[in-house]
Amino acid sequence: MPFLILALMAAGVILLISASKDMSTYNSFAQVKAASEPSKVVGILAKDKPMYYDAEKDPNLFKFFMTDQSGELHEVTLHSAKPQDFELSEQVVVTGQFEGDEFVASSILMKCPSKYKNEEVLVRSNM
């Protein structure tokens, strides 16, 4: 029995190390571009910049601008419908990677203040 417990603990440590490899980090756009693998970017929605969504042309193409924590402004593409009340969000967390110069997000987490009392809405596309 002690042998079994030891074996399980060893397995546990190995698994936890493996699990921690899955952890990601919050990066800036520049870092994500350099890394060329999916990552998360926290930032603020740029409300003064145009948002693009034309359901008739492509119901799964939504573009908007955000500023990351280093201050860089960049456009984000999401291959999904425009999330409801997106204009109300302030902070957004996008998960995605660069395709050339385009940042393509696989999911967005929006923080909508006041109206939803600081609750957050996660938009998952294609999961």
Place this chain on the structure above:
Amino acid sequence: MQDIQYIGEHLLPGRLGHFFVVTAFVSAILAVLSFRKATLNPDDLSWRRFSRWSWGIHAFSLYSVIGLIFYMMTHKMYEYKYVWDHTNDSLPFKYIFSAFWEGQEGSFLLWMFWHVNLGIAVLFLAKKWAPGVMTWLSSIQVVLVSMIAGIYFADNFKMGSSPFSLLRETMNIPLFTRPDYITMIEGNGLNPLLQNYWMTIHPPTLFLGFASVSIPFCFAMTGLWMKEHTAWLKPAMPWTLFSAGVLGTGVLMGGAWAYEALSFGGYWAWDPVENMSLVPWLILLAGLHANFISRHTNHSIKTTYIFYLMAFLLVVYSTFLTRSGILGEESVHAFTQMGLEWQLVSFIFIYLGLGTYFIVSRNKSIPVVKKEELMQSREFWMFVGALILAFSSILISFTTSIPVWNKLIDVYGSIVGKGDMTAYHKAMPIDPVDHHNRFQLWIAVLVTVISSIGQVLRFNAMGWDVHKKRFWKHMAISAGISLVLSYLLSLWIDLRSWQYYVLLMAASFGFVSNLTYIVSFVRQKFTSWASPLSHAGFALMVIGIMVSGLNKRIISENRFAQEGLAEGLNAGENAFLIKGMPMYMNGFWVTYHTDTLVGLTRKYAVEFLKLGEKGDTLEHFTTHPNILYDRKMTKVATANPNTKRYLDRDVFTYVAGLPPEKQDVANVEKIDSALDYKTFYVRSGDSIQVGEYTIRVDSLMLGTKHNGYDPIENDLVVSADVAVHPTADVKEKSADTMAVQSKSAVVKNKRTQFIHPTLFVRKGLLYGLSDQVNDYNLRVRLKASTIDSLLPLDDNLQYEPLVISQGGSIHWKDLLITMKGIDKKIDHPNYKAEEGDIAIQGVFEITGKNGITHAARPLYFIRDGRGLNMKAYIPDLALHIRIESIDPKKEEFHLAVAKSMADPKVAIEIAEKAPRNDYIVLEAILFPGINLFWAGSLIMLFGIFLGLYKRLRKA
């Protein structure tokens, strides 16, 4: 600020509330002390009595607090912040409970409420264990009450957040300088996402689950404290089973709610708050198994202690993660911080400290069996199973606690003086579902296999030499049947890699083995089915998870758009559907047919048709996703999915997008003002050319056929019947041929379409309803400023007299007026018959210059001896006809006729490039076999409750 005398505030409930919170707090402290005395002096009846009284007062105080809040809510006392935050005038009464526990204070009260009731049950049922258990339970209540105390220490140090705070105490805004502010405020209301029945049933169930974890914990702590390490194991078990059953149900309800109401299309997202409600349940189950072992052998007593302690601590940790705001960027459930962090952290450490202290100090006295468990014993495998569950919990918690690790790194950094540690921060995995599934898949394999083995073995390997033949026979038969089952399932389930094959075989084996166990070993004794049923149910759940997950198909996915996209990124799951236009997607013909407004909800009807090769109908159903408007009906608050349920699959549909003008009334103004309207003055029957289209005003009329118009009494309505067709289309197809659609890709409708721009006057205000032909992107409206010529004031008309008899015709100006006769059947829209009225309508035909004949039916009636009339108005001719009087002797009708326009024309405004407003963006997902998941989980929960029943019956 000088003292303001506020008017209209109801301060009594708040004061009473504060009083009862303090009483609850003090009585809880007294309960701890007196129950402790009662435990240490079991023969002293006075402590027993005192402690029960303390608990009674504590219970009464809490019930009063809850009752007062309900009272404040139902009486809309917005002077209180909690009431303001969660209710408003238009909140339907059925959601009052949801409003109560929407906020932190309310959910804490819900938790305490359950503790109070459980405590009362303990006092009745736990016999000699009651005082000990209650000591610990009361201590937990002390901590919980402090969370809503709202007591200030030393100016800026606040303990708890009171639900009785006044709004003006928590916000510093100019409004509160007004003594009558209360007349100006209305509540914030309940979040529309929470306005459904799930919010009414899920929190109380879940919180009862959380609260009931405290009981086995309290039993364990009493056993440790009093150094009675075996006697508590039996009475504790029913409580554990109750807790496991209720908490499991609560977690499952959360999944059902997500599936039914959320848009992500699923029942589990590995979201941190979901995870942290699951983890205590897993540890509790581990404790249950350890408890079970220790009941039948003397093994695993220490293990049971540790698991029960951990289960409770994890409940507290879970509430910490949820309420402290630490999950900030990672969870859909992250709530605002309330300043309770230090209290929540203390909560964890107090009990971690106490638990550790007692386990360590009692360590020597806990009985341990020297001999190892035999591999052929049931307890060996149950113990391994409990460890696997613990494993699973560690893995889940590890990832879920990433924000906590980040915080600890920060704390370390500030202690060591390293400054900003954000470079060392980690974030959640990019794909949490994939991440967790990778590990939990193997957990599921182990659990299903181990539970099957353990089920068929006996405690202490009793009679193994004889039993082993039966054991191996059972294993062989089960393995055989499950291989067949796996094979059959593999034909159905899309198994993408070898790991899934392993999981399928393990789950099939778990399912078959536990069921054959029932048949072979315990079929006579129904209550003994509890354990095998639970494990078979779990195995079935796993199969259900596999099918609904692996075979999940996005019907609305546009596969053709995948071209040119990087791997791992999909083209999108949403489809664009035009009203009335069938669209082919992934095997289905999907048509958005109608939408109906009922109250604040717009329900859509979306038809799905699947045809076989011979054109036979394979599947045909309609779903009704809907959207909910906010209470002012100006914008969409939320969209609700609708799922078509079959026995073997579900089709989940959801309106993911609407035309901007339908989403928010503000967009109507924005888009309309951006359009370029051109004005045309036309006569009825004239055509205009705009772009590629010919627009013909067929007629002007009172009333309208516009289907966006909701008639209200006393409205004055005028509209134009307008026909629009592509100029190139010489042949006009009639409206009847609209019914037959060729099922091909979306083609622009090259046919005449009829629209009805409208103007109406309601209560003195003018409203315009434009109409548009979406296929041609043309929007048409009547020029609002011409309303006076369209609906001229009668006083401004120059009536001329005219005499006519029935059957006669007269030329007047450029019109031919013929009186066909009279009609005693009255249909004049403005006429309300009164008793004693004698009324007739004249039946007239008036032919204009262009040869088109119009009908007019002016009304003449006698009321109280007076002759009165109501005119008929033909907008196309600008003609007004009245019957002034009737000469019965000469059989002549004296008319008054007026023409308000010499050359009747209508001013019509037309804009091109009008964006379509007749579509929805739809997401449709197919979930095969999802009922296996629900069925499996229900069977599992049934098994747990059956086990509870078994133990209650024995007791």
